[in-house]
Amino acid sequence: MNAEGAEGSAENAEKGLTTEVTEVHRGVHAVARSDGWVYLVGAGLGISAGLLDVEVGDLLLTALFVLASTMVLGILRPARPWRWTLTVAVFVPVVHLAAYLLLANKPYRAQIYESFLGFLTGIAGAYGGAMGRRVVGELWK
Numbered sequence: 217m218n219a220e221g222a223e224g225s226a227e228n229a230e231k232g233l234t235t236e237v238t239e240v241h242r243g244v245h246a247v248a249r250s251d252g253w254v255y256l257v258g259a260g261l262g263i264s265a266g267l268l269d270v271e272v273g274d275l276l277l278t279a280l281f282v283l284a285s286t287m288v289l290g291i292l293r294p295a296r297p298w299r300w301t302l303t304v305a306v307f308v309p310v311v312h313l314a315a316y317l318l319l320a321n322k323p324y325r326a327q328i329y330e331s332f333l334g335f336l337t338g339i340a341g342a343y344g345g346a347m348g349r350r351v352v353g354e355l356w357k
Contacts (some may be wrong), residue, residue: 230354254293258303261285265304265334266311270321275330278308282334283341290345297346308334 265285269278282304289300309331317319 251293254289254300255303258285258289258300259307260261261289262304262307263311266308266331268306269331270311270315270319270323273327275333278331279333279337282308285339286338286341287345287348290342290347294346294349297342298339298344300345301335305334305338310331 231276262282262285262348265278265281268281272278285304286297286300289304290297295298309328312323312331316323
């Protein structure tokens with residue numbers, strides 16, 4: 217193989233790599249823009265879960281609400297389901313903090329630690345919803 221042939225194939229490989237990266241980069245932006253409303257729904261569900269935990273104070277009810285919320289979000293957008301866990305579950309401790317600062321609602325130390333358990337049920341819900349969506353998609357092919 218001569219020097220020109222090697223140089224030409226290196227340029228073609230570089231152009232192909234650049235094209236692939238650009239296409240992937242464009243795809244990431246398109247996905248990020250279309251998921252904005254799902255993030256807003258997730259934040260609303262997370263705030264609702266936090267308010268439910270503050271007002272009712274029942275850990276099981278809050279955990280089931282987080283599970284159902286993340287499962288619905290996982291079904292809607294099965295790619296990268298961990299983001300729905302973060303989007304929903306992070307608001308439970310944040311709402312507890314806001315209630316402590318603004319409403320003078322003084323939780324017990326155990327309630328503060330329990331508010332972080334929403335991450336566990338959120339993981340199960342998000343990945344369960346994503347897996348269910350993929351299974352149903354395979355069945356209906």
